[in-house]
Amino acid sequence: MGRKRTKSGKIRLAEVAELAGVSPITASRFFRNPEALSVAKRTRVESAARELGYVPNLAARALASQRTEVIGVLIPSLTNNVFSDVLRGIYDASENSRYSIQLSNTRYSILQEEKLLRLFLAQKPAGLIVTGIDQTTESRAMLEAADCPIVQIMEIGPNPVDMMIGFSHFDAARAAIAHLFAQGHRKIGFVGARMDPRVQRRLDGYVAAMKDAGLHDQRLIVTTATPTSVTLGGALFADLLARESGIDSVFCANDDLALGVLFECRRREIAVPEQIAIIGFNDLEFMASSVPTLTSVRTNRYEMGSTAAAMLIEAIEGKRPEEPVLDLGFTVIERQSSQAQRAAASSRAPEWAPAVQNDSVTNDP
Amino acid sequence: MGRKRTKSGKIRLAEVAELAGVSPITASRFFRNPEALSVAKRTRVESAARELGYVPNLAARALASQRTEVIGVLIPSLTNNVFSDVLRGIYDASENSRYSIQLSNTRYSILQEEKLLRLFLAQKPAGLIVTGIDQTTESRAMLEAADCPIVQIMEIGPNPVDMMIGFSHFDAARAAIAHLFAQGHRKIGFVGARMDPRVQRRLDGYVAAMKDAGLHDQRLIVTTATPTSVTLGGALFADLLARESGIDSVFCANDDLALGVLFECRRREIAVPEQIAIIGFNDLEFMASSVPTLTSVRTNRYEMGSTAAAMLIEAIEGKRPEEPVLDLGFTVIERQSSQAQRAAASSRAPEWAPAVQNDSVTNDP
DNA sequence: AGGATCGTTGACAGCGCTACCAGCAACGAC
DNA sequence: GTCGTTGCTGGTAGCGCTGTCAACGATCCT
Numbered sequence: 177m178g179r180k181r182t183k184s185g186k187i188r189l190a191e192v193a194e195l196a197g198v199s200p201i202t203a204s205r206f207f208r209n210p211e212a213l214s215v216a217k218r219t220r221v222e223s224a225a226r227e228l229g230y231v232p233n234l235a236a237r238a239l240a241s242q243r244t245e246v247i248g249v250l251i252p253s254l255t256n257n258v259f260s261d262v263l264r265g266i267y268d269a270s271e272n273s274r275y276s277i278q279l280s281n282t283r284y285s286i287l288q289e290e291k292l293l294r295l296f297l298a299q300k301p302a303g304l305i306v307t308g309i310d311q312t313t314e315s316r317a318m319l320e321a322a323d324c325p326i327v328q329i330m331e332i333g334p335n336p337v338d339m340m341i342g343f344s345h346f347d348a349a350r351a352a353i354a355h356l357f358a359q360g361h362r363k364i365g366f367v368g369a370r371m372d373p374r375v376q377r378r379l380d381g382y383v384a385a386m387k388d389a390g391l392h393d394q395r396l397i398v399t400t401a402t403p404t405s406v407t408l409g410g411a412l413f414a415d416l417l418a419r420e421s422g423i424d425s426v427f428c429a430n431d432d433l434a435l436g437v438l439f440e441c442r443r444r445e446i447a448v449p450e451q452i453a454i455i456g457f458n459d460l461e462f463m464a465s466s467v468p469t470l471t472s473v474r475t476n477r478y479e480m481g482s483t484a485a486a487m488l489i490e491a492i493e494g495k496r497p498e499e500p501v502l503d504l505g506f507t508v509i510e511r512q513s514s515q516a517q518r519a520a521a522s523s524r525a526p527e528w529a530p531a532v533q534n535d536s537v538t539n540d541p
Numbered sequence: 542m543g544r545k546r547t548k549s550g551k552i553r554l555a556e557v558a559e560l561a562g563v564s565p566i567t568a569s570r571f572f573r574n575p576e577a578l579s580v581a582k583r584t585r586v587e588s589a590a591r592e593l594g595y596v597p598n599l600a601a602r603a604l605a606s607q608r609t610e611v612i613g614v615l616i617p618s619l620t621n622n623v624f625s626d627v628l629r630g631i632y633d634a635s636e637n638s639r640y641s642i643q644l645s646n647t648r649y650s651i652l653q654e655e656k657l658l659r660l661f662l663a664q665k666p667a668g669l670i671v672t673g674i675d676q677t678t679e680s681r682a683m684l685e686a687a688d689c690p691i692v693q694i695m696e697i698g699p700n701p702v703d704m705m706i707g708f709s710h711f712d713a714a715r716a717a718i719a720h721l722f723a724q725g726h727r728k729i730g731f732v733g734a735r736m737d738p739r740v741q742r743r744l745d746g747y748v749a750a751m752k753d754a755g756l757h758d759q760r761l762i763v764t765t766a767t768p769t770s771v772t773l774g775g776a777l778f779a780d781l782l783a784r785e786s787g788i789d790s791v792f793c794a795n796d797d798l799a800l801g802v803l804f805e806c807r808r809r810e811i812a813v814p815e816q817i818a819i820i821g822f823n824d825l826e827f828m829a830s831s832v833p834t835l836t837s838v839r840t841n842r843y844e845m846g847s848t849a850a851a852m853l854i855e856a857i858e859g860k861r862p863e864e865p866v867l868d869l870g871f872t873v874i875e876r877q878s879s880q881a882q883r884a885a886a887s888s889r890a891p892e893w894a895p896a897v898q899n900d901s902v903t904n905d906p
Numbered sequence: 907a908g909g910a911t912c913g914t915t916g917a918c919a920g921c922g923c924t925a926c927c928a929g930c931a932a933c934g935a936c
Numbered sequence: 937g938t939c940g941t942t943g944c945t946g947g948t949a950g951c952g953c954t955g956t957c958a959a960c961g962a963t964c965c966t
Contacts (some may be wrong), residue, residue: 188922199946204924214944231663235603236922239951244600254629257622264619267646279644281632298596406827435827442832462771462800467807553952564916569954579914601952604921 187228196224207232247275247488248296249305252284252372255403258430258458258477262329265481266305273489275302282307284372290315297322303488309333309340310373325491327484331374332503339491341484341502345374348473348506349381352427352455355471355508357389359516361425361453366397367412367437368429369404375429378457382427395420404429409436410443417444425453425514431460434470438513454513468512476504552593561589572597612640612853613661614670617649617737620768623795623823623842627694630846631670638854640667647672649737655680662687668853674698674705675738690856692849696739697868704856706849706867710739713838713871714746717792717820720836720873722754724881726790726818731762732777732802733794734769740794743822747792760785769794774801775808782809790818790879796825799835803878819878833877841869 193203198217205212206221213221224230238244249266251259263279270277278301282289290312296304297318304319304326311319319326319337331342356364366382368375379399386392398416402408409432416423428434434456441448448454448468456463459474483504487497558568563582570577571586578586589595603609614631616624628644635642643666647654655677661669662683669684669691676684684691684702691703696710721729731747733740744764751757763781767773774797781788793799799821806813813819813833821828824839848869852862 189924190922200922201924201947202945205945208924212944217945233604233922234664235600235609236951237924238600239598239604239953240922240924242925242951254625254632257625260619260622260625264646267619267644271646276643278641279632281629281636299599405830407830410830432827436830439830439832462797465770465772465775465801465804467804554954555952565952566916566954567914570915573954577914582915598952601921602954604923605952605954607921607955 187230189230189232192221192224192228192230195228196220243300244302245275246278246299246301247303247305247485248301249277249279250282250289250292250296251279251307252282252289254281257432257460258475261477262481262484265478265483266485267481269482269485270489275489275492284370286310286312286315290318293318300324303327303492305329305484305488306337308373309336325488325496327488329480329484331377332501336501339484339487339497339500339502341480341487341504343475343504343506345377346381346384348457348475349378349427350385351506351508352457352473353382353385355510356425356427356453356455356514357385359425359453359514361514362389362391363393363422363424364391364396365413365416365420365423365426366399366429367409367416367426367433368397368399369402369408369412369433371399371401378429393420396423404432406432406436406439409433410440411436413437413440423452425449425455428454428456431456431458431463431470431472434472434513435462435466438466438468438470449513449515453515455508459507459509463509463511466513471511471514472509474507474509476506480504552595554595554597557586557589557593557595560593561585608665609667610640611643611664611666612668612670612850613666614642614644615647615654615657615661616644616672617647617654619646622797622825623840626842627846627849630843630848631850632846634847634850635854640854640857649735651675651677651680655683658683665689668692668857670694670849670853671702673738674701690853690861692853694845694849696742697866701866704849704852704862704865704867706845706852706869708840708869708871710742711746711749713822713840714743714792715750716871716873717822717838718747718750720875721790721792721818721820721879722750724790724814724818724879726879727754727756728758728787728789729756729761730778730781730785730788730791731764731794732774732781732791732798733762733764734767734773734777734798736764736766743794758785761788764794769797771797771801771804774798775805776801778802778805788817790814790820793819793821796821796823796828796835796837799837799878800827800831803831803833803835814878814880818880820873824872824874828874828876831878836876836879837874839872839874841871845869 189203190200193200196203198221202213202217203221206218210218234245247270251263253259267277278296280292282292293315301324303324304322306319306326306328307330309328309331316337326338328336328340329342331345332340353364364386366379368379379397383392398412400408400412409428412433413426413436426437428437434454437454438448441452446452454470456470456472459472463470463472483502490497554568555565558565561568563586567578567582568586571583575583599610612635616628618624632642645657647657658680666689668689669687671684671691671693672695674693674696681702693701693705694707696707697705718729729751731744733744744762748757763777765773765777774793777798778791778801791802793802799819802819803813806817811817819835821835821837824837828835828837848867855862
């Protein structure tokens with residue numbers, strides 16, 4: 177097999193072209209735009225490539241074409257369960273595409289995000305997925321100047337840089353509070369940690385709902401910048417109880433905190449939901465199987481990731497969506513921890529039905 | 542600023558060299574091996590690069606040097622909390638290096654792993670991190686033929702391909718059972734899900750310990766190939782109880798299952814640890830704050846990731862570790878859920894001390 | 907003094923692929 | 937018949953960087 181000056185057994189596009197009896201550029205086209213070839217050449221190149229076990233050299237491709245096939249993803253945390261679901265969606269959706277994912281962790285710092293963004297943009301990514309809508313002015317300018325499609329994920333808001341997919345944390349929080357109101361609760365506490373922009377907007381939604389009902393009281397709100405955890409949920413709830421009495425329910429900014437609150441109630445022998453109702457946020461898997469089962473606001477995290485990646489890839493290939501902003505919504509999943517008091521007596525055992533509610537499990541292939 | 546044939550404002554190495562008054566190759570050396578330059582030229586190139594805002598073109602570099610600065614990482618799951626800790630370690634350790642992480646999800650399939658491995662290897666990665674020691678023969682051969690450093694993570698065993706970092710799941714399971722024996726438990730159930738090779742080895746450790754004590758009974762073991770979840774823990778435990786009576790304790794192959802078992806006990810009003818003791822595996826954060834707090838086997842997941850990446854980078858740069866196999870060990874963290882029966886009466890409240898035990902929280906930057 | 911060695915620098919020649927443009931045959935419109 | 941037009945193919949010329957080798961002066965040794 178007559179190679180020219182290539183060393184040991186490396187298969188270049190030139191070898192494939194030679195075996196197929198076409199020019200290198202024709203072989204190249206086969207990989208990028210097969211429809212442009214006549215059927216005869218197409219099959220010849222295809223079988224030659226297979227026979228030689230040809231694998232394209234991505235570095236050479238990137239250098240020659242002046243663009244990469246990399247999708248950059250900027251997320252604020254690798255620890256948070258929420259992001260692992262989103263990421264799984266992103267990886268799944270990109271898996272059978274030509275694009276590869278380049279992930280970076282901003283650690284909830286918009287300055288770090290700006291730095292990483294600069295790094296990414298310098299490599300001319302094919303597309304970018306960024307978290308949230310609270311970039312620095314500088315980041316925002318870079319994103320707007322970038323000549324690749326961009327998807328903002330996790331929430332929606334005005335002025336998308338390009339595309340946007342998420343839901344309204346403000347509305348979701350309002351819905352959570354509305355649910356508690358409907359169950360007869362009035363003195364609703366708020367427990368939040370980390371306080372990133374999305375948690376902040378959940379707090380805003382809570383405050384708005386409470387104000388609308390004339391029930392707002394700053395002393396019902398306990399927050400901290402500390403990263404969230406189950407343990408922290410218990411501690412913050414303890415703070416809340418120490419500060420204020422007569423609280424009948426708690427809205428937790430995420431499910432880990434809610435579980436912590438539940439445990440703290442158990443520790444103090446506070447009956448849930450009879451004495452205190454609990455509602456969490458995100459609807460992680462365990463919420464459906466705790467005792468009592470925990471009410472939460474379900475968010476479509478996996479879909480957020482997979483749809484974002486799918487939209488991005490479509491846009492890279494020229495098929496922009498007609499509607500660039502996609503609201504994935506949320507659902508309040510009512511469970512025992514927030515049932516109205518009259519129903520509470522019979523709520524201990526019968527309604528537990530994991531088979532119906534653990535759908536988040538089945539997403540994992 | 543006299544550029545030759547370059548279009549709009551793109552800064553190449555040649556521009557930097559020109560401004561610094563050196564040849565391009567000298568400028569190139571500044572980025573790869575600054576010590577080889579005289580101090581004078583070094584500072585000249587440095588300031589020129591900064592002034593022009595030069596960012597190297599990675600594709601060109603990869604093409605010219607015939608190697609990439611990519612570390613490939615193959616993990617079996619993006620959902621599992623365990624891997625998100627490992628990943629965080631990997632990303633943190635690689636963050637300030639020149640290497641970037643390329644992540645792929647094998648979904649617990651060694652065939653998928655083989656396919657991804659082939660893909661990775663074709664791009665000549667600088668190094669590779671693979672999960673576990675159960676590759677296909679073909680994968681094994683590819684790994685051994687690869688001309689880059691490789692770290693196997695998550696467990697240790699004989700015949701490392703190259704480097705290896707983890708701990709013995711077999712020994713860790715034995716230690717868990719030994720702990721239960723020490724607390725006076727004899728009829729110890731095993732609850733496992735997913736049953737990947739590492740969970741299988743935990744089961745092997747359990748079986749070995751039970752056999753040594755003359756207590757082995759196949760009916761005490763409940764497993765499923767289904768992905769793990771809290772809900773599933775409860776369901777499997779229910780199966781176990783239905784099948785066998787007189788069980789005094791349960792070893793759960795991971796913490797999610799353990800939490801599910803705890804909830805199932807609560808649902809059935811089985812006192813923990815008085816009637817049933819529970820021990821989990823991994824020591825996730827919530828284990829320290831449940832009620833009762835849950836005993837678990839702590840594993841060093843973040844360190845596993847960060848050390849693996851650090852070792853790999855060292856090896857890529859020529860500094861191989863003197864000892865290629867690193868055992869990170871494990872620790873049985875005793876909590877209320879496995880306390881001996883005599884002590885159980887006083888175990889309800891006093892020993893709960895989250896401040897001491899929630900160290901996994903502080904790892905998150 | 908002559909030779910060997912070291913540290914520093916530069917010239918040259920690609921790495922493997924694709925953008926760009928040109929060429930050619932086949933076809934239809936005028 | 938001439939002139940586009942379309943569909944397919946190939947030649948040329950790099951993309952921006954680094955491996956290799958050679959050259960040079962300075963230093964050290966015999």
